Amino acid sequence: MKAIVTGATGMLAIATINCxxxxxxxxxxxxxxxxxxxxxxxxxxxxxxxxxxxxxxxxLPDILKSEGLDSDIKLFFHFAWxxxxxxxxxxxxxxxxxxxxxxxxxxxxxxxxxxxxxGAGSQAEYGRVKDGTKLAPDTPAFPENGYGIGxxxxxLMTRIEAKKYNMRHIWVRILSVYxxxxxxxxxxxxxxxxxxEGKKASYTKGEQLWxxxxxxxxxxxxxxxxxxxxxxxxxxxxxxNVRPLRDYITDIRDAVNPGVPIGFGEVEYYPGQVMYLCADxxxxxxxxxxxxxxxxxxxxxETVEWYKEHYLK
Numbered sequence: 001m002k003a004i005v006t007g008a009t010g011m012l013a014i015a016t017i018n019c020x021x022x023x024x025x026x027x028x029x030x031x032x033x034x035x036x037x038x039x040x041x042x043x044x045x046x047x048x049x050x051x052x053x054x055x056x057x058x059x060l061p062d063i064l065k066s067e068g069l070d071s072d073i074k075l076f077f078h079f080a081w082x083x084x085x086x087x088x089x090x091x092x093x094x095x096x097x098x099x100x101x102x103x104x105x106x107x108x109x110x111x112x113x114x115x116x117x118x119g120a121g122s123q124a125e126y127g128r129v130k131d132g133t134k135l136a137p138d139t140p141a142f143p144e145n146g147y148g149i150g151x152x153x154x155x156l157m158t159r160i161e162a163k164k165y166n167m168r169h170i171w172v173r174i175l176s177v178y179x180x181x182x183x184x185x186x187x188x189x190x191x192x193x194x195x196x197e198g199k200k201a202s203y204t205k206g207e208q209l210w211x212x213x214x215x216x217x218x219x220x221x222x223x224x225x226x227x228x229x230x231x232x233x234x235x236x237x238x239x240x241n242v243r244p245l246r247d248y249i250t251d252i253r254d255a256v257n258p259g260v261p262i263g264f265g266e267v268e269y270y271p272g273q274v275m276y277l278c279a280d281x282x283x284x285x286x287x288x289x290x291x292x293x294x295x296x297x298x299x300x301x302e303t304v305e306w307y308k309e310h311y312l313k
Contacts, residue, residue, distance in 0.1 A: 179215025206246025238279025
């Protein structure tokens with residue numbers, strides 16, 4: 001069996017590729033022709049890298065046919081997405097292009113005879129919800145930025161497109177994931193970097209109640225959802241539990257260097273700070289059997305060791 005993974009140089013895609021190959025799949029990894037992170041893609045005789053811009057994803061079936069790779073492709077995982085950080089989240093040209101390429105990805109998957117298409121959505125699709133509200137498949141979605149609007153629109157449009165090919169459509173709305181190959185701007189990675197240098201890290205009071213899930217668990221959720229998920233299902237992806245942010249930060253410090261001071265309360269909450277963020281994974285568990293295996297402490301120790309190996313050589 002084969003699976004296709006777009007956006008193959010990112011944290012979520014890399015973890016998914018590893019999960020797929022461990023489960024016996026051959027993986028076709030789609031990367032940008034000029035990607036500076038192509039070395040991130042796992043090297044394996046089960047992984048074939050195809051350099052292809054998402055603007056040309058409609059060419060994928062012909063490319064795979066020419067290379068004899070167009071048979072037995074069961075699953076299509078679509079992670080590729082531009083404009084995920086900073087001002088680009090509200091760049092409507094970028095977000096509109098993301099929607100277009102997502103639709104073309106479904107068409108490519110359909111032409112290749114895939115059984116299921118899994119698209120990577122985001123918690124940003126929900127917008128602001130009342131504190132204490134778990135994000136469930138049926139939680140009303142009112143995105144507040146172009147990124148969230150783009151993800152919500154892509155999820156709805158690709159679902160309609162997938163029906164034309166009698167292909168199951170799964171949409172996952174991802175909360176806070178951490179792990180190897182995460183971006184250096186995130187709270188987890190920036191904290192690890194600063195603490196390894198012995199720097200005092202400054203934060204808010206850390207009262208936010210958030211839900212973090214390790215990349216390996218998230219990848220397993222994606223694969224189970226693609227294999228067993230209901231057609232048309234939306235699955236929030238998280239651990240299903242919350243802890244105060246200060247506890248996560250303390251765990252990071254303890255895994256790096258217990259002697260490093262933490263400046264809780266030295267940074268003000270920004271306007272509109274989200275104080276509660278938790279996924280309701282009950283439908284995912286019911287449909288697929290998924291239950292997270294990693295505690296944050298275990299996942300963060302693995303992440304710290306990976307960071308040391310890759311950045312402190």
